[in-house]
Amino acid sequence: MEHSILKIFAIFDFMKKKDYFSYFVKEEYQTILDKLVFIRQEKGYTQYQVGEKLGLSDNAYSKLENGHIKLDVQRLLFILQIFDVNLSDFFKDFKEI
Template sequence: MEKDYQKILQLLAKKRKEKGVTQYDISQKLGLTESGYFKIEKGTTRLDIMRFIVILNFLDVSPKDFFQELEETLALDIYKNNL
């Protein structure tokens, strides 16, 4: 389960970077310090569902698209591990 959570956080960071959004930008949207958001992205602080939805909306990424890409990423990892 922890490995899947880390994949979610990695994909979230990837999406943020693709959109050219900084950790500071998201921290301001969430009412956190930049350090507070950094801890979420690194997995030190748990990401709750409401903040997750706010982040996706801020990045203009639908939950459906996010989880579809996550599923493809996980499937690729499984494939690579079975080679």
């Protein structure tokens, strides 16, 4: 019983860490960021231009693309609107997890 309780506390401690969710979806998250960079470059946008449309500095947008600032769903959707890419097209080549 005591061993089980210690395991549960260890799991909760792990879950409290900042990168809990990133641990489980690290590869998929990086793939999303890589695809955003690819699309941005393909569309001919600079980080400054995209950051400006998002209300971010080019430095902040660079941090977003590099994974230093977490990309939330609302921001992802707005970026896809900027790039004129719909959500289903963006994710069509992703593997099922």
